[in-house]
Structures are given as structure tokens and as C-alpha cells.
Amino acid sequence: MEVRVQDIRKDFGRFPALDKVSLDIRSGELIALLGPSGSGKTTLLRLIAGLESPTDGTIFFGDDDASKKTVQQRNIGFVFQHYALFRHMTVIDNVAFGLKVRPSSRRPAAADIRKRAEDLIELVQLGGLEKRYPAQLSGGQRQRVALARAMAVEPNVLLLDEPFGALDAQVRKELRRWLREIHDRTGHTTVFVTHDQDEALELADRVVVMSKGRIEQVGTPDEIYDTPNSPFVFGFIGQSNTLPVRVENGQLWLEDRSIGLSAPGEPEGPAELYFRPHDIDLLDGCGGCLAGVVTLSRRVAGTRHVELDIAGSTRRIEIELPSDVAATPGTRIAFRPNRWRLFRS
């Protein structure tokens, strides 16, 4: 089901956790809310769920105004950060809970509930563990139970709060791929919160980057990485370098040197140049380039990470080169960004 968030505002005391946030989530989409802690991503998720109520604004599920509905009426599936499994119930009772508590008019027969719970346990690959208690499961297994429990009620939308936050790196990676598979098979509209950009970029159809209670950018993982539309997104996603430059006659200048980049149509004056470490071309001679002295050179797998002192700036710049380029400290390197953006403060 599609979910539309319109001009949502949420205050906690006098402090606004979300300010004028609007977002369209398409039906069947897997979408990530990504941001540093305190960016409001979890608050947005809880507002969609109905676990919090907005100070202002509306949330639509399809054409229904869901903001007037309680969490029970919204029929959502929520997976909590620490799973919140019912510790006194077995795995199968946990999964069946949402169906068992329905009023008798909407409750399936006991045998059907059992069948459905067993199917879901099979789907999350926990067959044979039906009779276990949560305390007898590993973290990854608990996570799967939580997901099966949330899916049992055929939710309009599946909401996951930091789904892999409490797991170790190996399990995390496995579950990530597995969640994608489950999503592709079941087709639930899914929103998950994460502060891990790799997770968001690898898993989601679209990523919503949030900061300080606002949405900075919404786009596919490629759009977010390749064309960040704000300094925050540029700095938050992936590695980036910044240099204070000046626009003069459509050319970029660092102090008194042209760096060989033209910016036609840019207004004159100071600006901030952003580029990624791997988006550069090495140059032999320097007729308009960035030049620096290598201060540190580290080989990381197939690439060489090189830190440079750039003439005309006190900022430390990091670039990535093929591992066969010898860049010993003290050598001079000339280069020019081949993808870059200008932002003005």
C-alpha cells in the first residue's frame, strides 16, 4: 500500500524532532530512512506506525487518512530495534499473536492460524524451532521471529527500526541479503531506519537522507551517491573532500591559481568545492590543476589511499589511486577532479 506523509511536524516539548516533512512511499517499495542519530528518522517511522501522534500534518495510507487512526487500526507490522519478542511465549505463539488477539469476527480458525504461523516460520528459515523461547535463540534468529510476527497480520506497511543494529557484522550482512529476498518474494511496502549508509545503499530501492528533523534528499542509491544535492548529503554519504574556492569568469580558482575547472553560469564569488577521493584524474604537467605533497600513503586492498597537503590550503585532501602508482610521502602529485559540485554557504 502506498503511504503519503504530508507536512508532518512533531515536537517533543519545545524541541522539534521533525519539521515540515513530506514523503511519498510507493506501493511495494523498499525504502530506507538514513541519517545520524537525532535526525528524526525513528520518530518518522513511529509516526507512520501510529506509536506517536504528529503535532501537525497528515499521513495517508492509500486514500485513507491514517493520522486519525490508532496504531491497532492502522494494521502495520513493526519490527523493534531490540525485537521486543514476548519472552514468555514460544516462537510459534509469538508469530501467531497478532492473529490470536483479533476479535472473533475477524479471527481465522485456530488451525488456520497455526498453519499461517508455521508457513511464516518456514519462510524466515526457522523451521524446527517453533517450540523454543526467545531466550533460547541467537540474535539473528530473534530478528527473524520478530519479522515473521510482524508479517503475520498481513500489514499494510512493514516498518523496521534499525533492524540489524544489534547484530554482529557477519550476521548483519547475511540478514541484509535475506531481507531483500523476503521483500522481493512478499512484496510488502517496507520502510526501515538505519544509520548505516552501506545498509541503506545496498538494500533499499530508494534512500531518504535525513538531518536535524528534515529530509535532505530522496533518491535511488545511485542518485544519492552520484548527485548529492546538499553539502550534508555529500559529507554524510561516502568519503568526500572539500576546498574553499573562488569563481571568476566561469573558472574555479584556489587562492591565486586556476585549477582547470570551468563552471559556466555560476555566479562570481567564494564557494565550496566538493569531490570524492576516487573521482579524480592524475595529470603529468600542471596547466591548471590541484597539486599537493603526499603526507601519508596507505594501501587498502586494490587501491592506494593518499593524503595530500595542497598548496594554497590548510585542508587535508584524500584521494584514491590505483595500487600500482608509487606515491611515497614527499612526492608531488598533480590531479583534477572529474566529478565535483559547488555549494555556497
Added chain:
Amino acid sequence: MAHDAVAPAAGGTSEMVRSATSESRLARYGLIALSLAFVGLFLVLPLAIVFTEALRKGPGAFFEAIADPETWAAIRLTLLVAAIAVPLNLVFGIAAAWAIAKFEFKGKAFLTTLIDLPFSVSPVISGLVFVLLFGSHSLLGPWLGSHGIKVLFAVPGIVLATVFVTFPFVARELIPLMQEQGTSDEEAALSLGASGWQTFWYVTLPNIKWGLLYGVLLCNARAMGEFGAVSVVSGHIRGMTNTMPLQVEILYNEYNFIGAFAVATLLALLALVTLVIKSLLEFKFSAQIAAARKH
């Protein structure tokens, strides 16, 4: 290396590698002997004396003393008071603990302090409060009198005093437990469509049941054993407003030692039964209790 370090500590047999927290043999046995001596002198010995005194003239005299109509009335009154006070405090306790643990509101710290008040006030004062409130010279006294409602020196007064004194037990037991468990289990149940009542019944209550049971046992033991507050409001009317602890005092003051100690054995038995039930439950459900604490 790691294996070598762990194995002796876990086994605890090797004297060569001792873990940092294990004491020398002398210190260990010394501490154990000291605690046993203390427990024996201050707990077991008095208990044994109560039982031997009660049975000094044989079981016949013991049962005769208990069958005395006034004593019998005291036993019934004590059971009645506990039967009213404990359920009331069960409900109040859950409500107060729920409010404090799961909601944020102004005056929360004040409420938490208030719950402790009955513990910090002398029971005699607790009783006097009700005398001042309901006595014939009080504000409410004349109104109650004119409507024929008798609170003081009657069962209602005793119940009120007992409820007051035993209020903290259930709440104190539940507040830390509920605070530690947080609200996400409840949120999970609500998000799955459960109503508020279903959430309480299927999720909250099972999560707190062991703490609740423990609180109720303590509450019950105190409700039956309370002396000070009840003594002030009861009026000591024989066969009418004497609870078991008051009956013990009266019999003792009349030099009826067999009777006094016979009733005292019943109170002591209550304490023992409480402990046995608690241990039995903990033994039988230890896995579940551990799971509920950990998870």
C-alpha cells in the same frame, strides 16, 4: 592460553590458579560460620522457642488454646482483613507501578516518594492518622456518626490502617522491574492489533508475574502480622476487633503463655509457608524467571 585461564576458574578446584574474587579457605569458612551463627541466634532460636513454649503442655492444650472463641474470632478477622487489603493493594500497586514506570508526567518523583511514605513512618503514627481523621472529635467523625458509619474501633478502620501500611510492597517490587522492561513489548502488542486490555493480560502481566507474586506474598505476610497501626485503631474489643497479633499481646499480658505462643506459632507458620511457597515457585519456574529477568 585462554583455555588454560578459564578452565581452573570454572572448575574452582585448582589452588594454583585462583580467580581474583575467591577468598582463602579460612576467610570463606569464617564468613559462612559467622552468618550461620547470626541466623541461628536471631532467627532460628526464637522461632524454636515460640514452638516449644506453645507445645509445652502438649498438643491438647495447644489446640484448646486455638479453639478458644476469642482467639478463633481473631484468626477470622485477620484473614478477612488480609482478604480485603491484599487485593486492594494488588490493584493499587500495579496501577502505581504502571504509571511511574511507563509514563512521563509532572510530579513523578513526588509520587515515588509518597509510595515509600508508609515504610518511613512509624506504624503507630499511621494508625494515629486515621484516629485524627475519623475519631469523634475529627472533621469527618460527626458526619460519619450521624450516618451510623463506624470506622474507628471497627473492621473498616483496621482494614484502612492495614492497607496504608502494606501499600508499598507490591508497587516497590514492580516499579524497578517494569522500568527495566520498558514499553516496547507493549508497543509490539499494540502494533499487532491487541487492545489495551489484551496487551495488559497477555503481555504485561506475564512479564511481571513473578515480581507481582513476590510482592503479594510480602504484602500478605505484613497484612496479617501488622501490629502498631492496627493496635491504635482497633480499640482491642475482644472477639470483635482483635487481630492475631493483638490477640497474642492480650493473652501474653494475661500470663496465658500457652495461648499467646499458640497464636504466635500460627503467625510464624504463616511466615514459613510464605517462604516455602516462594522457594517452591522459584525452584519450579527458575528457567522462566531467569528468562524474564534476562531476555
